[in-house]
Amino acid sequence: MPETPLTNRPKMHTGVPSSLTTAHRSVMRAVAVADAPGLWFLEAVAAHTGTTSDERIDATVEELIARGFLVDTAAGLRLSSIALRDDVLRDTPPSVRQALREAAAEVLADAGRPAQAARQLLRVLPAVSRSASALAARLAVDPAVGPSLAADLLLAAPAPGAAEARLAWLVDVADNLYLAGRVDETLRMLHREVAADRYGPRQRAMLLGRLGAYYATQRPSLSLTYLGRALNQELDVAGRSWTLTMLASLAARFGHPDAAELVAAAQRAHERSPSPGGAIRLALANAARATACGDLPRAARILREVDAGEPAARPPRPTRSGR
16 A cells, blocks of 8 residues: 655644544543543543533544544553643643543443553642542452552542541551551551550550561560550450450461460450451461471361462562561
């Protein structure tokens, strides 16, 4: 096929001409805030924001491609240059830009793309509407989002003001940071909260218990110390069960001389009030004790019953510094 003459090719633009129609601008703005969207995305965002015009979106897209404003790639639609994208974003009022990003996040979440939705929300947090804040909380617990992105979502959103709600938020953030291997961040955050001492004894015990659990990845003695301090707080039955099973599992792993007594106490506490992951922690503790006694067949039998997919059964992840 003969090459298209240069004079007949669409020109590349780096500005936003005033001659563009409202439909043109709406499509370009939606493309600018998204990551190579498809036509379905543009139609869904237009319906969500109420910007659907009499002109069909696919016809608008075709015209923008013909005029050199958009390019169609295998990944999706893109503005023809980074400079044009920057111009489009500058031409978009901040309130409109934020509303577009929130709408994009909701569209992606509804389409079963939670990780993309979470990344979109992070661009506008913490200044979001109530519905977007609810979406951030929903995405943070979606397994497809992953712990690191979930932690970033929770940290970017405003922390709850009430003590109980803030504590629950703090534990969620800490757990996600820990599972993502961001242990140093977890420890710094928990130390700040313990030092602030804004909670009662039961809540302080929960923070100390988390410190003890997370220090197990790098500081065994500190881990046992913090868990021991947590146990000396005014714990309710559920909190005592969690703390004891965590302490017992680590004491057995580290070969602490009181491991047998701690495991027995943890088993009694767990029978009275089962805690999340408590059965797995007890299984790991008993397997560690069996291994220390040289009873490898018993240790193997115990471990075969452990659900390896549970966070409590996962091995500690190293920090970036390799400690």
